[in-house]
Amino acid sequence: MARKKGRDINGWLIVDKPTGVTSTAVVAKVRWALDAKKAGHAGTLDPDATGVLAVALGEATKTVATITDALKCYDFTVNWGAETTTDDASGTVLRSSDSRPDATAINAALPKFSGEIMQVPPAFSAVKVDGERAYDLAREGEELELAARPLWVDSLLLIEAGTDTARFEMVCGKGGYVRSIARDLGRELGCLGHVAHLRRTWSGPFDATDGVAFEKIDRAEQEWLDGCLLPLETALVDLPQLRATPEGARRIRNGNPGEVTGTAEWGELVWVADADGPVCIGRYQGGVVQPERVFNL
Template identity: 35%
Template sequence: MSKASMRRRWQQVDGVLLLDKPRGLSSNDALQKARRVFQAAKAGHTGTLDPLATGLLPVLFGEATKFSNLLLDSDKTYEATLQLGVTTTTGDAEGEVLDTRPVTVDEAAIRAVCARFIGPISQVPPMYSALKYEGKPLYEYARQGIHIERPAREITIHALDVRRVAGSQIDIVVHCSKGTYIRTLAADIGAALACGAHLTALRRTQSGGLDVADAYTLEGLLAIEESARSNVLRPVDSLLAHLPRIDLEPALATRFGHGQALRAPIDARGPVRVYGERFIGTGVIDEGGALRPQRLVSQIDTDAD
């Protein structure tokens, strides 16, 4: 098949796919596979998962990509397994072993140390990350043996539950703010225990109000008849259910859809989702009570809730 005919296969698809990413694929590889399943012309994801990690990867198609920041900025929940006594170059099982130490701490000490990480903490992003320095991802410098100083960032660990301690392995569940690196958290816990640690398994179970229990595997998607696959997609505005809803009469909806500010019909401040006959986009109500357009969508069909 020619490149031109391949290009003609792409189609406008608008919606949100909850994908259960398998281990071994990068987030971009998983995104491209999902994109091909739906032949979607435009796609993006919200929050990178390492190849080692599995779990919830929300994939946004078409108009939904305009709202990716809402999930990038949201809290996340992870299930993780830590191996005590071994540190690695990457902070996870894919790196080379740096050091091995005996593990002499008991379960009570492990739980006490983990509890110290709950709340606002400072975290230095790992060298093996996609954060950019002078236009290049940090992992590219790391692979060349170049060390870059990284400023610590403030994050919040809302909850850290130790689910299991089995010898030198720990299973934890972490509910955290955006920007949290679980690999770094594992290494920091190991350092606090004076034996070191690295991550051997990671699974994202929640992102914002979305749950991996509602996600589809790539194999599961392919098992669905092609004509029915669009039924698994959530509407674009499903990402916005936590925002107050405003419904506008047709004339005002047209003005808002053309980018004009309006007098807000509700007594509120901050971001809102706006509808006419259907979903129009997001807006912000300022301190003066004006409703100003923020992100507008093309007039697509969505199932408003």
């Protein structure tokens, strides 16, 4: 079997994604520019959305789940008066309304969209239906009835209210669709609505202010981009860190439970390091850690 070509490069590159580019295209460009063997991303952004897209390289791809599960913050604007096929401005208008909410009405509706809520994803989304992506079926004209899914909304705040638009900030957990929030909030207020602008300002430990501009991602900038990489363990800041003993590290690297110093809750997900750096992500089991992801650094 032929080995993948490219450099053994491990870490995170935070990209400030522009509009009109898919998340997959960003990852492909980063991998090409850095000549990396392996790359992935933590949390898809819609093509029309901007902001934080965290690209994992090499062994950092084993930490993607920790960022996918982390809280994320979105700054978005809703246009009132129309519901669209895509729940954003790129879609075709399905229904319209002359009603417009004021700030008092909007704030009164927001508690219903905070905490643990049930959310129906947009028809144009990556949700799978009988093995196929919902957006593929929607493009073929198929009418979909997607099942509601639980979503944790840590906060949803009205930032600014105009006559036809309102700007919000939302912090939510894994699997949240801002487009669904705009659609459902418009229905709740009786005015209909869709997303006009959407920006992810931070995702877990990664912030848009630290993001590299998409247009600067080029092979000619490879040395500079190398200097922009964040270490693999940046994604693990929300997990307890334990220290492996020399023998424990050896055992863990072979896929076996290994002895560690420090404590955590029994069964808690932790990450383990030794003098050479990250060793694994695993479950604490009273003095030892059972590895789930071992880092080959």
